Amino acid sequence: MTSVIVDTANAQRVGYDVMAQVLTPPPEVDYLGWAEQNIIFSERESPYPGPYNRNLFAYFDEVLRALSPEDPCRVVTIAKSAQIGGTVVANIFTGGSIDMDPGDFLYVHPTENNAQRWSKMKLAPMLRNTTSLAKLFPMKNRDGLDSVLYKERVDGRGAIQISGANSPASLSQVTMKRQVQDDLSKWENNSGGDPETQADSRSRAHEFAKILKISTPLVMPGCRITRNFEDGSQEYPYVPCPHCDHFQVLEWQNMLANLDEDKPENAHFTCVECGCEILEHHRPQMMRRLEFRAHNPKAKRQHRSFYIWSAYSVLQSWERIAREWLSARGDPASEQTFLNDTVGIAYVTAGEAPPWEVLRDRGARSEEARGRIPTGGLILTLGIDCQQDRVEWQLVAFGREYRRWVVDCGVIPGHISDKTCQERLDALTVQTWPNRYGQKIAPDKVAIDGNAYTEEVWEWAKRHPASRVVMVRGSNTESAPLTARVKKERNNRTGKLLKYSRRFYNFNASILKMALYRNVSKEDPLDRGYVGFPTGLEDEYYRQLTAERRVPKKRKDGFTEYKWEKDPAQANEMLDTMNQAEVAAILYGVRGLPDRIWDRLELERETHPPDAQLDFEDGLFGVVRTVAVAATDTAENAPTPPAAKKTETENRWKKRR
Template identity: 75%
Template sequence: MNQIVVETANAERIAYDVLHDVLKPADDVDYLKWAEDNIVFSELESPDYPGPYNRRLFRYFDEVLRALSPDDLCRIVTLAKSAQIGGTVIANIYTGGSMDMDPSWFLYVHPTENNAERWSKMKLAPMLRSTTALATLFPKKSRDGLDSLLYKERADGRGAIQISGANSAASLSQVTMKRQVQDDLSKWENNSGGDPETQADSRSRGVEEAKIFKISTPLVMPGCRITSNFEAGSQEYPYVPCPHCDHMQVLEWENMLANLNEEKPEDAHFTCIECGCEIREYHRQAMVDRIEWRARNPAQKRFHRSFCIWSAYSPLQSWERIAREWLSAKGDPASEQTFLNDTVGRAYVTAGEAPPWETLRDRGANAAYDRGRIHPGGLILTIGIDCQDDRVEWQCVAWGTDFRRWVVDYGVIPGHISEAKCQERLNGLMLQTWANAYGHRIAADMIAIDGNAYTEDVWEWARRHPSGRLIMMRGDNRDSAPLIQRVKKERNQKTGKLLKYSRRFYNINVSVLKMALYRNVAKTDPLERGFVGFPRGMDDEYYRQLTAERRVPKKRKDGFTEYKWEKDQAQANEGLDTMNQAEAAAIKFGVRGLPDVIWKRLEAERETPVQDAQLDFEEGLFARGLEPQTDEDPAKGRPEPTSSKKPGSSWADKWKKRK
């Protein structure tokens, strides 16, 4: 008779194994070593530096990763940084290393659920798949609820990653998390439940040894979340030694800017604040090898360590490229903001209000051109149209090189956009032309009409005109929004049908456009980039409307402070709205990116004098947007040209030198 032997597991042994795993002291959580042992960049991920994680290239992140370790007592770690400097890699190391070395419940929050899904597909999934230490912990199970797009649980159940969007209050509730990453924090907007940062922070309130990593490129101050967190923390800056005298110092953008030769951006460098010697890019790696993080608010190091790093320290960006980016952005506030945010890793301090309207009015009263005429140098015309209950208001603006603009005309059409007479006059506006100083009459190149209100009525009129010349737009007040972005396909909420107007509908970042405009209208040199010119003949109400809004703090019921644009309730603001719409039309037309050859072609086409044309004497005198030296004529109350000038002293001579 054969005996059947059945081998069973030793229950006592299993219990001891479980106790061993539970009671065994955790291994040291060393994110630096884990990165070197596990992170390998492909050529697609890092074309310049493929291969294993090279700690020397990212030496400035060593201390950040140490701060994230349980050995550091701080609870919050903040990193304010430039874009494309390796910050996402650090967040991924923190996430993957935690799941491998010290598994727990981990929350990774993005600005929106769409961002979260994109990160899960494009960043997290490849890391889990290609990292040996993680592949066995997170096996792919397409039909398993433990491996979904926004939730990844370890195979042994000892930890999981929940991926959420800050715009969803529900995804930030009813969970307790030991570790967190709050990514792109500056872009977080309040959700239906209030402040998402407070909601996320509260998810770790019940865990004494919790660690929260806040990381982002700054945006706009006041109101920038990552900048506010940095200032609330230890405020640690990267000090490096001078290669000549060994004096420790921070590489400040202002130092590079002071030494910048605009004719030779390839010569970009720093100057030692101690010995005055030049610090060149070939010194960078040796300096970064000896980097020291020094806190300016050391009392906070035990609870909240905050770090700030920018592109000058990174091998991923040359100093020449930094200089060229600045020269390209200089003079245009919107571009300057992008440069300060993405390259310098610093928040852009807003112009919260315009100069007094009387100042702009007086400047317009003494202008060199009349309302209804195109100022010399204005080569492209755009119109912004704003619809109200009983009228439609419009503004025509001429655009030139160096982001300069000149107001051409302003008008009011009575009636509602749905009325036939109003539409007939708008049709006429589409055909209207304005004269320049060279005998040419020019029609608008691009027109933008506000479609946020009376959308169907606006579309009914707009659809009769070519989309290549007329667009619909609506304002987006988020500081983080693109300057202009086509609206995604929208559908009728009742029928589900695709709305036809969505093909020519655009969102514009009116918040940034207002900030940029209010900086630009303060400029008085007509040759300065971004200069805004006003004609004679505009009434006071126009200037009041143009300067009607202020950026002010608003405290919510939940205690969080938001910064919103606000106008005096008794003051209309259509002058500002139509200016923003005209600028949106200019951006859509391509004013910001037109190459010099196109500008020169437009100049040849539109500013070559028409044969036998009788040019206005004053307009001819002010050709190319220049103002002569003047003497005041008390009798006329307007400047009169000075009859005698020294050679080379006129604005025209100065222009020739600039050209």
């Protein structure tokens, strides 16, 4: 006879178990301990593979403590350099929360495309490779509970929702105890208003919510992460001097003041107390005693904000910081990238150009004539802007160290679709302009505005080689790349792929305007980024070049945006064509040309051709220049003639480079 054993549940015991589970205090939420136990970097992810090492990321210890429920603050802000481990902190906060204290978690990126990319490339590997999370997220399609933008725990006790700030729908009708607002500086207003306000409101129902705001700064005024940092406790990382033990912040201006241009490998700081040199090999011992000190301590209970930059990170050497600056200085667009990504501070914009009269007077004093390429102008680019009844153009010469000179500009009557207008444009692209050496040079690259009349512009542009003629359009989004090929676009009516996509580029018009307005203020021709003007330009040219300014605009929802605004009574085609000419130069490669290429261009274009027959004006200029140089050599105390002054300027320029 076979006996059957049947297990029966003891209802009283089950009740006790449930009550014990409810009454037992939750375990301590220790993000730092969780990271050391769970985060393991692969060789692909980090130059320091292996378990999370707090000695390498000492500046994140206090940030992770602030994110813990033990700290009463509600908001934690990190204003930082790029590539110092910020994503690691966000991942620890996300994974640790969903593991140690389950609940719904919101992770917001600037756009849904960014959100999907992060989910696939960062979140999915973390959920798959972290032991404590792998069992909670089997990564299988469970009736919509595991998708790219939504990950729910297998026991239903919490989920991660990934959203884009550009989608108001994804930021509504959800309540989240914790959230990350990533790349906050790149968030732009959506159709529902301010996405930051929308995201913040998702945690309003939770008294003890935690919101992590993290980003590299961009442009001030208007930078979201900078504004949040200033609203918070403003905690800076202090480290002790290895010589006198005085605690101080390692500031970029301190390194810059001690920078030897000829020896960037010796980049260092100087102690503000004892004056001794702080060298890179001192960094590890200083980092072990790092502490954050609040400059606005009254905000600490509600909002803790931290600043961290590359000088504290083992992921970047001080020599590399110095070399990045030496490469970027003098070019506002490159300087902005350096200050944002390396120093972790916002770039303060030039909101408007100098008065146009100042630039006009400088042009009137110029020794360069309109229509002639100045010495040092080795690459020619042409910017073209299409209007309803005309096409306007500007020719700009670019040289070493981001210098540029306006050579010529003009107007072609008619619409871009008119045959006569197209023929004159064809001729313009192959027209030559003389330089001081008798060489006649045609534009190396042409950029034509393709934002308006796109199909008509394409009909003209496609007749020319893609290596010489490109279509461009400006984007006033300050977080956009300087230049980027447009994504494949389709005809709205037919759905067919538009062929011009392969030679159509977007460019960051806002950043180029800021950079230009900083550079036109430089008066020394030897300054990096100097913009030169010839004689013969009309007042209207300067009015158009300076026609815009960056102004705050208050929306109905109360949020302030900063936009470039044009005087309604003033045209701005010369500003537009200047930007287009600069984009053509960037696409030509002017920003990254090695000295060897500049040397070759100089040899080819700034020497007299051996058998060339110069015209009367060129020949006369050569004679005057020769006589002036000879006079300068033989009579040091004699008054210097104008041509010799120009030669002296050229020699100073060559010596400086």
